[in-house]
Amino acid sequence: MQKLFDLSGLAASLLAHATRVILGVIVLLVLYDVAARNLARPIAWSASVIEILLIYVAFLPMPALVRQKGHVCADFLRHALPDAARRGAEKLVCLLCIGICAYLGLIAFQLLVENIRSGDYDVRSFDVPRWAIYLPMVIGLWLSVIEFLRFLTGADSLYAIDARDIEGF
Amino acid sequence: MEWYVALAVMIGLILTLMGFGVPVAFAFFATNIVSIFLFMGGGLGIRQMVANFGEAVSIYALTPLPLFLIMGSLFFRSGLGDNVFHAVDLCIGRVRARLSYIVVLSGAVFAALSGSSIANTGMMGSAMVPEMLKRGYKPHMSFGPILGAGGLAVIIPPSSLAVLLGSLAQIDVGALLIAGFLPGILLTVMYMALITAQVTIDPDAAPNYDAPVATTAEKLRAIVANVIPMGVIVLMVIGSIIAGIASPTESAALGCLGVLGLLLGYRRFSWGVIWKALDDAMKVSGMTFLIIAASTTFAQALAFSGASNGMIQWFLSFDLPPMSMLFVMIGIILILGMFMDQLSMMLITLPVFIPIANQFGFDLVWFGLLLLLSYEVGFTTPPFGLLLFIMLGVAPPGTTLKTVAFAALPYILCTMLLIVLIAFFPAIALFLPRLL
Amino acid sequence: AEVTLNAVHFTPAQVSYARSFLAFVAKLNERGKGVVQIKVRGGPEILPLGQLGDAQKSGLVDMINCPAGPYLNLVPEGEVFSATSKTPAELRANGGFALINEIYGKKGNAFVLAHVDGGAGFHIFTVDEPARTADGSIDFSKLKIRSSALYRDFLEKLGASVVVQGPGEVYTSLERGLVNANAYSVAGYAGFGWNKFTKFRIDPSFFQTDVLISINKAKWDSLPAEAKTILQTVAIEHEAESIAASLKTTADEGKALIDGGMKVVAMPEAQKTLFLDTATQASWSRLEKRDPSNIAALRAKFG
Numbered sequence: 001m002q003k004l005f006d007l008s009g010l011a012a013s014l015l016a017h018a019t020r021v022i023l024g025v026i027v028l029l030v031l032y033d034v035a036a037r038n039l040a041r042p043i044a045w046s047a048s049v050i051e052i053l054l055i056y057v058a059f060l061p062m063p064a065l066v067r068q069k070g071h072v073c074a075d076f077l078r079h080a081l082p083d084a085a086r087r088g089a090e091k092l093v094c095l096l097c098i099g100i101c102a103y104l105g106l107i108a109f110q111l112l113v114e115n116i117r118s119g120d121y122d123v124r125s126f127d128v129p130r131w132a133i134y135l136p137m138v139i140g141l142w143l144s145v146i147e148f149l150r151f152l153t154g155a156d157s158l159y160a161i162d163a164r165d166i167e168g169f
Numbered sequence: 170m171e172w173y174v175a176l177a178v179m180i181g182l183i184l185t186l187m188g189f190g191v192p193v194a195f196a197f198f199a200t201n202i203v204s205i206f207l208f209m210g211g212g213l214g215i216r217q218m219v220a221n222f223g224e225a226v227s228i229y230a231l232t233p234l235p236l237f238l239i240m241g242s243l244f245f246r247s248g249l250g251d252n253v254f255h256a257v258d259l260c261i262g263r264v265r266a267r268l269s270y271i272v273v274l275s276g277a278v279f280a281a282l283s284g285s286s287i288a289n290t291g292m293m294g295s296a297m298v299p300e301m302l303k304r305g306y307k308p309h310m311s312f313g314p315i316l317g318a319g320g321l322a323v324i325i326p327p328s329s330l331a332v333l334l335g336s337l338a339q340i341d342v343g344a345l346l347i348a349g350f351l352p353g354i355l356l357t358v359m360y361m362a363l364i365t366a367q368v369t370i371d372p373d374a375a376p377n378y379d380a381p382v383a384t385t386a387e388k389l390r391a392i393v394a395n396v397i398p399m400g401v402i403v404l405m406v407i408g409s410i411i412a413g414i415a416s417p418t419e420s421a422a423l424g425c426l427g428v429l430g431l432l433l434g435y436r437r438f439s440w441g442v443i444w445k446a447l448d449d450a451m452k453v454s455g456m457t458f459l460i461i462a463a464s465t466t467f468a469q470a471l472a473f474s475g476a477s478n479g480m481i482q483w484f485l486s487f488d489l490p491p492m493s494m495l496f497v498m499i500g501i502i503l504i505l506g507m508f509m510d511q512l513s514m515m516l517i518t519l520p521v522f523i524p525i526a527n528q529f530g531f532d533l534v535w536f537g538l539l540l541l542l543s544y545e546v547g548f549t550t551p552p553f554g555l556l557l558f559i560m561l562g563v564a565p566p567g568t569t570l571k572t573v574a575f576a577a578l579p580y581i582l583c584t585m586l587l588i589v590l591i592a593f594f595p596a597i598a599l600f601l602p603r604l605l
Numbered sequence: 606a607e608v609t610l611n612a613v614h615f616t617p618a619q620v621s622y623a624r625s626f627l628a629f630v631a632k633l634n635e636r637g638k639g640v641v642q643i644k645v646r647g648g649p650e651i652l653p654l655g656q657l658g659d660a661q662k663s664g665l666v667d668m669i670n671c672p673a674g675p676y677l678n679l680v681p682e683g684e685v686f687s688a689t690s691k692t693p694a695e696l697r698a699n700g701g702f703a704l705i706n707e708i709y710g711k712k713g714n715a716f717v718l719a720h721v722d723g724g725a726g727f728h729i730f731t732v733d734e735p736a737r738t739a740d741g742s743i744d745f746s747k748l749k750i751r752s753s754a755l756y757r758d759f760l761e762k763l764g765a766s767v768v769v770q771g772p773g774e775v776y777t778s779l780e781r782g783l784v785n786a787n788a789y790s791v792a793g794y795a796g797f798g799w800n801k802f803t804k805f806r807i808d809p810s811f812f813q814t815d816v817l818i819s820i821n822k823a824k825w826d827s828l829p830a831e832a833k834t835i836l837q838t839v840a841i842e843h844e845a846e847s848i849a850a851s852l853k854t855t856a857d858e859g860k861a862l863i864d865g866g867m868k869v870v871a872m873p874e875a876q877k878t879l880f881l882d883t884a885t886q887a888s889w890s891r892l893e894k895r896d897p898s899n900i901a902a903l904r905a906k907f908g
């Protein structure tokens with residue numbers, strides 16, 4: 001189990017690195033676009049490339065943010081629970097998140113496979129293969145399943161701060 | 170199913186899940202799945218939702234968020250921000266809560282350049298929050314002004330939200346944009362008054378740390394040394410927009426380039442700083458975009474179930490006089506704003522509200538501006554307030570939604586006061602458009 | 606028993622395209638009492654424009670009011686609706702409609718009931734008076750045109766610089782001089798306030814709007830004959846009426862723009878022909894790149 005979590009942590013942090021690089025690429029692409037438009041002919045494809053990259057920015061860092069507790073939470077009912085119930089609630093939340101990610105990950109995977117087979121594309125400035133849109137969702141959602149599983153086994157708490165330190169909503 | 174049952178199920182579910190600590194994006198995902206099975210025919214609807222995720226975030230107009238985050242973070246992480254704050258200290262001297270005032274003023278300036286509230290909040294938050302907290306500012310003196318100033322971006326022209334509102338509601342877009350100018354200034358003034366009141370009531374909220382007493386020469390030197398860097402950024406961001414070299418969306422990238430040039434010039438460049446800035450941007454954008462993907466589909470499911478339209482029709486079924494009806498419509502937007510984004514709200518409410526406004530003979534520019542201000546409030550109302558989440562993303566770990574939401578509350582009240590003022594004194598909105 | 610079809614339209618309810626569709630629905634519900642009814646679920650607040658084709662294909666919605674352009678990925682052949690200069694009535698007579706419906710059935714699981722709101726095309730609007738070349742033709746290379754994905758290829762072929770942007774950003778782009786021209790239909794142009802900046806309209810118009818009313822094919826096949834007849838009859842009636850209405854709106858709004866100070870810039874006859882040929886070719890060559898299998902048959906009917 002520990003081995004699995006180590007591997008998934010490594011994969012998650014690699015994906016986070018990839019996202020940082022993508023963000024840098026977006027800056028360069030916009031700059032290149034502006035320069036090209038003002039100095040020469042504009043490049044038509046850059047806006048569409050950036051739009052697709054934004055999907056990667058949304059889904060690739062998902063598992064790393066799960067591990068780093070970077071997905072924001074509210075807390076207005078949980079803090080009112082007694083200690084034992086609160087621990088139980090945390091497990092339930094983990095289970096729920098595992099269920100959501102696995103279910104959506106499964107659907108995204110089906111869509112990915114179908115679109116690779118059919119060669120379907122999105123009509124933008126150029127035709128973008130649909131599988132390229134589902135790929136980051138499949139990766140992000142399935143790795144998040146493992147990351148939530150890690151919280152479920154009790155290796156770490158889902159929340160950044162101890163519930164006792166929260167004033168509640 | 171009756172609309173109120175659908176509404177109760179969806180709102181009840183999202184509140185319960187968020188309340189028990191399910192991360193916001195996942196609470197929306199779960200609610201969407203349940204409501205799609207109840208109202209949208211199950212499996213087919215889920216496939217449609219997953220297909221919609223990509224569409225919800227692959228929007229070019231969202232790019233300024235990560236770009237401005239990178240810019241703000243570079244500014245702060247490199248220590249360049251420190252220099253600027255130092256110059257401010259020297260020049261403004263011992264004015265209490267000076268950083269809060271500066272946030273509001275520079276927020277208004279940025280609002281006049283950009284139409285994106287989330288981008289402005291991200292930039293100001295990543296550049297200013299760590300510095301303000303370091304100097305002992307309480308959350309409501311640091312988060313509050315940034316959240317308030319962020320909302321100005323959609324009121325003070327340019328504003329893509331105002332343009333969309335104008336075109337969807339068949340209101341003269343140019344007039345609607347100009348109508349936002351005076352109220353935007355007025356709101357800025359109200360924010361400044363608010364800060365003054367807050368710091369008078371509780372002076373410790375913005376501790377007056379020792380600002381060195383400086384001679385005129387020292388002040389001049391500090392200004393020159395720091396005006397130049399600010400000048401470079403201003404030239405890159407503002408100049409490129411005004412000169413028509415770049416769109417407001419693209420100007421953020423030029424801002425990044427400007428900061429980068431400064432880092433080289435001031436010999437503060439290191440790959441570590443760049444990597445750190447990209448890391449900050451990755452965390453906040455990744456979190457925010459996932460929430461946008463999840464909440465967009467929530468608004469769609471709510472509309473598909475008939476819940477949002479049912480609620481609107483029910484509120485409007487009371488036969489009310491014009492002014493009461495106006496406030497009912499504003500109230501509906503404030504309620505919807507707790508759970509959905511501005512574009513979804515506009516798509517849901519405008520088809521119903523515009524005919525009513527026409528029927529009562531409302532001035533559409535005045536009415537449109539009141540709606541715009543009401544939509545803007547939704548950015549900072551919990552439980553779903555995009556600016557609140559962005560602020561949580563840039564705030565130190567352990568900051569709670571409650572803290573951030575309470576910091577925003579006085580600023581929301583200012584906006585509501587402005588709404589009432591404009592409702593009774595339409596000239597505030599209509600003075601400038603009528604001059605044209 | 607009465608059949609109920611659920612439907613989604615692509616613009617918000619108050620916009621002219623949706624109003625036209627809702628008028629069709631009202632007419633149909635009147636004539637179809639006891640046989641077939643349409644229940645409108647809503648517009649883009651329910652399903653975004655880009656998802657309508659897929660939602661209909663999968664059967665999530667039965668009927669959509671949506672241009673062919675946004676789902677060329679499903680049915681690339683939909684391009685012919687904007688490229689053709691023939692009227693829907695002519696295409697029904699020459700078998701073009703039957704041909705395209707065979708393709709829509711196969712690729713989009715859809716049956717096209719009508720091509721509505723058509724007839725009017727798109728214009729290039731410019732901020733400054735368009736520069737001329739030595740022979741009196743328009744010099745497109747001086748233009749930085751805001752475009753939608755639909756006509757980007759064509760505007761590039763003209764030699765213009767093209768910026769693809771959503772309607773929400775165009776006002777600021779024109780105000781700030783990021784672009785000095787904009788391509789859009791006459792109808793709805795003033796609604797965005799763009800006429801404040803663009804004072805010239807280049808004639809002629811190119812393409813035509815490609816809004817379709819279509820129904821899920823499996824659902825269509827399952828309908829009783831009487832329901833099919835009513836749907837198709839009312840749709841064809843509405844098609845003709847909506848084209849007349851759209852031409853009238855275009856004429857009215859065009860006149861309002863001209864009364865408001867907009868100048869019409871015409872091309873010399875030779876360039877006009879070249880311009881329209883280039884537009885048509887841009888559509889056909891894009892279609893050919895995506896799927897050439899039906900090109901010859903389609904050209905015979907729509908070309």
Ligand code: NA
Binds near residue numbers: 279322
């Ligand atoms: Na603005």
Ligand code: NA
Binds near residue numbers: 506550552554
């Ligand atoms: Na809100």
